[in-house]
Amino acid sequence: MKQRIYRNYFWVALTTILIVSFVFVFSYNQTIHDQKEEGMREEAEFISALLEKQGDADVGFQAAAGKTDFRITLIAENGMVLYDNKVKDVSGMENHAKRPEILKASKNGEGSSSRISSTIQSETYYYARKLSDGRYLRLSSEGLSIWSGFVQVLPALTGIALFVIFITFLIAHFLTRNIVEAINGIDLENPMEKVVFPELGVLQKRLGFQNRKIQTQMQNMKEQEYKLTAITENMNEGLIMLDADRKIQYMNQSCQDLFEVSGSKFIGQTISGFCDSIPMQEVVESALKGNVHTAMQELDHKKVQYFGNPILENQKIQGIIILVLDITERERTERMRKEFSANVSHELKTPLTSISGFAELMENHLVAPEDVPEFAAKIHRESERLLTLVNDIIKVSQLDDKEVYYGKENIDLLSFAKEVCDRLEPMAQSRNVTVELSGDAVLYLASRQLMNDLFYNLIENGIKYNKPNGKLWVTVSEKKGHPCISVKDTGIGVPMKYQSRIFERFFRVDKSHSKQTGGTGLGLSIVKHVVEYYGGYIEIHSKMEEGTEIVVHL
Structure with a gap:
């Protein structure tokens, strides 16, 4: 900014000096011109009076012409030069009839003009007066041209210009320093706090307005950035x-x-x-x-x-x-959905095929009368199996729907576990499995139906997948204020790679063994859904050929 101010001051000073110089030289030249023209007019009046009285041969005329500083030329009416005080032989001079000052004099009685030499070093002024006898008296005087005058005063003007420019730079430096200091002293946070120069008041007001505008925009940007960050970081x-x-x-x-x-x-x-x-x-x-x-x-x-x-x-x-x-969970869910659909189709098709086959044999009288009760019993068993499968599927679907309310009551979990063990005792005896129940009386507010599904499926699963002459331990306790149910068997165990999947619908580790034990393949899936319904979790500990322990925390 300083350099720009300096440049502006320099050009202003230089332009001013040049304009003033030209005006001065022009005025001076015009003054000299007017003075010369006035002097020639007075001299012309005096000489013309002598000529009018005594003629051009008069000693008085010649004496006056010889003493004057002007060049005097006497011109005939036809333009021929009759006399010239600066030229001895005027016969060789050209005709002056077409000279501007002669033309003006022939028309107006007098006339003047000026002509600059080809070298632009001098300017000649002419004044002509028409005499009564038709002749013309012309006076001329040579002086400096405007350009020559300017050249002559140029050294002085240069010195003046340098001096003025120096003074101008000093003034510019002083003013610029004050202006810059005043601008630098503006508090950008609060521009209107101190107004040094009234001229800067408008600037400070605009700075204040822009400052408030920028602060508002920055605040809006921060809010938008905060919102965007909050959204993206919580995605x-x-x-x-x-x-x-x-x-x-x-x-x-x-x-x-x-x-x-x-x-x-x-x-x-x-x-x-x-x-x-x-x-x-x-x-x-x-x-x-x-x-x-x-x-x-x-x-x-x-x-x-x-x-x-x-x-x-x-x-x-x-x-x-x-x-x-x-999409890991989505892919897993999609895979489970496809497996579930395939398993449901398979599990429903198996008993329906048996029922349809037995019924068809009986319808076509291909069964001996004494075998009809046996076939009817098979149809009944397959129907019950089909009904159990449908009920289990309905249970899983209902448990998936968290909004279904099952009712609540205080249940002694140890006593409830004993009831389930008593109901499953015939199954345990048929497989030579000893069931042992232990633990503490733990009260829990829950649905009897869901607790029955939980205990029944866990204990039944422990009996089915146990070894002959095996043992099953059922323990009910309380840990950190929450019920804990443990069902541990001495069965075949679950491979590590399948332990995370045994709670999936219709999943079976050994499908051939599952066909022998029966069941729908939904038991442990129902257990998982019941535990999740009450906000609990399940642990599994298993070793191959040693047994499996499933621990439920409610």
Whole structure:
């Protein structure tokens, strides 16, 4: 800003000096011209009076012409030069009839003009008067031209200009320093707190207005940024933002947790430095071409899905948004749904096929009369099996619906467990399994129906999958103020890889053994749903050929 002020002062001073100089030289030249013209007019009046009285041969005329500083020329009416006090032989001089001053004199009685020499070093002034006899008396005087006058005063003007410019720079420096100090002294947070110069008041007001406007905008931006951060950081989905150069600009916490990394160290790096998998690169490249793209990838023990979307501004790609979804649970649920549908179809088809086959044999009289009761009994057993399967499916569906209310009452869980053990005693005896019940009387507010489903399926499962002459321990206790139920057997055990799946619907570790033991394959699934209904959890401890313990915490 200082340099600009200095430049402006310099040009103003220089322009002013040049204008003043030209005006001065022009005025001075015009004054000299007027003075010369007035002097020639007076001299012309005097000489013309002599000529009018005595003629051009008169000694008085010649004497006057010889003493004057002006050049005197006597011109005939036809323009021929008759006399010139500066030229001895006038016969060789050109005709002056067309000279401007002669033309003016012939018309007006007198006339004047000036002519600048070709070298622009001097200017000649002419004055002509028409005499009574038709002749013309012309006087001329030579002086400096405007340009010559300017050149003569140029050194003085240069000195003056340098002096003025120096003074101007001093003034400019002083004023600039004061102005800059005043501007630098403005408090940008509160511009109107101190007004040094009234002239800066308008600037300070505008600064104050702009400051308030900027603060409001910054506050709005912070609020928007806070809202956006709150939304993105609380998303369950991972979010990655890239610029047009594939560099990571933002990564939310869910994405960092999904990839088990610290996202801050990847900010500013290219996406390939974070994840160089083919699915991710396909999503990025497609989005950079302006397309929405999706791809899936196996990530350790997870399965993720990428959604890439370009960010467009004025039809130009400014960046990319990548949404990362953990679809592991969705895939597992979908797999379980398909398995459930297939198992339901199979489990329903098996008893229906038996019932249909036996009924068809009896309808076509292909069964001996004495075998009809046996076939009827088989139909009855398969019908009961089918009914049990349907009831279990209904139970699981109802337990899935958390809004179903089953009622509550205080139940002594130890006594309730004894009732279930007594009911299953015939099954235990038929398989030579000894059931032992122990524990404390624990009261729990729950539904008798759901507690029956819980105990019955756990104990029945322990008996079915036990070894001959095996044992089953049922223990009811209280831990940290909550009921704890343990059912431990000496059965065949559950392989480690299947322990997380035994509570799935229709899942069986050994399908051949399951056909021998019967059941619907929904028992432990019902147990899991009952425990989840009451907000509890299940633990399983199992060793192959040693047995399994299932611990329920309610």
